[in-house]
Amino acid sequence: MGKAIRRDDWLAAAAHAQHGPFTYTQARQAGFSESAITRRVESGRWFAPHRGVLCDKAVPASAVRDISAAVLACGRGAAASHRSAAQLWGVESLVVRRPDVTVLTRARPPGVRIHATTRLLRTEAAPLDGIRVTSPMRTLVDLAEVVEAAEVELALDRLWRRRVVDLRRLVNYLGDPWCMHKRGSAALRALARERSGDRASGSDVETLLLQIIRNARLPLPVRQHRVVTPFGLRYLDLAYVERKIAIEVDGMESRFDREVFLDGRVRQNLIEAQGWTFRRFGFAHVTDNPLWTVFTLAEALHVQPTRWKRR
Numbered sequence: 087m088g089k090a091i092r093r094d095d096w097l098a099a100a101a102h103a104q105h106g107p108f109t110y111t112q113a114r115q116a117g118f119s120e121s122a123i124t125r126r127v128e129s130g131r132w133f134a135p136h137r138g139v140l141c142d143k144a145v146p147a148s149a150v151r152d153i154s155a156a157v158l159a160c161g162r163g164a165a166a167s168h169r170s171a172a173q174l175w176g177v178e179s180l181v182v183r184r185p186d187v188t189v190l191t192r193a194r195p196p197g198v199r200i201h202a203t204t205r206l207l208r209t210e211a212a213p214l215d216g217i218r219v220t221s222p223m224r225t226l227v228d229l230a231e232v233v234e235a236a237e238v239e240l241a242l243d244r245l246w247r248r249r250v251v252d253l254r255r256l257v258n259y260l261g262d263p264w265c266m267h268k269r270g271s272a273a274l275r276a277l278a279r280e281r282s283g284d285r286a287s288g289s290d291v292e293t294l295l296l297q298i299i300r301n302a303r304l305p306l307p308v309r310q311h312r313v314v315t316p317f318g319l320r321y322l323d324l325a326y327v328e329r330k331i332a333i334e335v336d337g338m339e340s341r342f343d344r345e346v347f348l349d350g351r352v353r354q355n356l357i358e359a360q361g362w363t364f365r366r367f368g369f370a371h372v373t374d375n376p377l378w379t380v381f382t383l384a385e386a387l388h389v390q391p392t393r394w395k396r397r
Contacts, residue, residue, distance in 0.1 A: 093117035103216045106145030107155035110138045135159075136195045149173060149182055154217045156185035159195040164188065165211040165218045167201055168232055171225040174214055175250060177241045179290065180233065188220060188228070201228070205264060222250045223259045230270030236297050238270065239277055243293045247286040253278055285310035285321065291335045292323050295372045295379070299324075302380040302391040307333060315356040322357070330362045331386055335372060 097116040101108040113123050123140070126132040132140045135152070136159030145151060153170045166174055168186035188201045188211075210224040220228060222245050230238045245251040259265060260275045287293055287309060300306060311325035311332075324333035336350070354364055365386055371379050384391050 101142065101145075104158065105148070105154045105216060106151045107135065107139050107141045107158055109158050110140060113140060136197070150217070153185045156187050156195065156198040157218055159198065160187045160189050160193040160200070161191060163190045163206065164193065165206065165220050167220045167225065168199075168228045171220045172229055172241050174217060174219050175222055175225060175245060176248060177244050179240050179244075180237060186232075223256050226251070226256070226274060227260070227265055227268055227271055230274045231268060235270070235273045235277075238274055239297065240290055240293050242274070242277055242281075243287050244290060246281070247288070253281055257282065281309075285312075288321075288323060289335065291369050291372050295333070295335055295367065296324065298372065298376045298379060299383065302384075304380065304383060304389065304391055305387065307331075313357050313360065313362075315360070317352075317356060320353050320357060322362075326387065329387065330360075332357060332362045332364045333383070334364060334366045336366060336368050 093116045097108060097113060097118070100112050100116070110123065114120075118126075123132075127134060127140070130143060132142055134140055135155040139155050139159045141151070141155060149170075153166050153174065156170075157164050157166050164187050165171070166186065167188035169180045169182045170186040172180055173182050184197060184199045186199045186201060188203050188206060190203065190206055192202075194200055206220075206224075210221050211218055212221065213219070219225075226238065226242060226245070229241055242251070246253060256278050257275065260271055260278065265271050287296075292309075296307075296309070305326065307324040307326050309324060311322045311327060313320050313322060322332045323335050325331065326333075334350075334354075358364065363386070365382060367379055367382075380391050
């Protein structure tokens with residue numbers, strides 16, 4: 087009895103570290119015989135998401151569980167990559183229908199989007215919370231191959247804001263000949279250089295608003311513009327400096343957090359005292375009504391959007 091408890095505890099610890107899934111080899115190492123494994127699968131206590139990979143039925147379904155199982159199924163040297171890696175690094179905006187895994191072998195488990203490569207350096211993949219995953223910089227390069235530039239920009243700003251990516255190191259990495267020949271790397275390199283010397287945006291919605299402005303071919307504002315006030319430095323989300331037009335995007339926290347709300351009003355008063363005019367937008371304005379947002383900005387700038395026309 088004690089031996090059975092020890093093997094269950096050992097395997098449970100290994101599975102927990104991998105978000106639920108474990109390999110057939112790990113089960114054997116824990117002390118389970120082939121017949122014991124077969125009995126647990128046939129009884130429904132365990133199931134096999136992939137060949138050679140098992141999981142306890144009690145483990146809740148999740149994207150992370152599925153990614154872990156896919157990486158284990160692909161064997162030695164495999165790593166979660168592309169959309170799946172971005173998700174593991176904290177980019178929630180991407181839709182991940184199937185786990186993305188980069189491999190150096192011929193592994194092709196069903197239900198997994200496989201990306202075969204001839205290069206996956208030691209600096210480009212490592213375990214992250216129990217799952218082997220591509221590095222943030224390699225993830226961005228891979229992501230640029232498979233999603234639209236707007237999604238890459240959101241991912242870049244999210245990772246930069248969280249200090250997972252250093253822009254100078256990223257620009258140097260993108261100068262590698264192997265990276266330069268990857269599809270989408272030129273656009274990623276332009277985005278990284280465009281941000282060089284800037285301060286990271288405060289939220290995803292700021293990036294979305296900047297994309298709307300760019301797509302409407304309005305003049306591009308300055309990101310995170312610094313304003314010196316009698317009470318210290320303050321930053322504007324976006325700014326047309328010469329016209330002294332400040333653009334602020336209010337997240338949900340500004341509505342429900344009293345301190346954030348009051349600090350925002352103090353900040354606005356200090357900056358307006360220096361002759362600035364504010365245009366404020368909520369999350370819903372940017373995501374649900376971009377046309378109104380564009381024309382509100384265009385009227386403030388006394389220009390006409392060249393991409394969109396008022397109907």
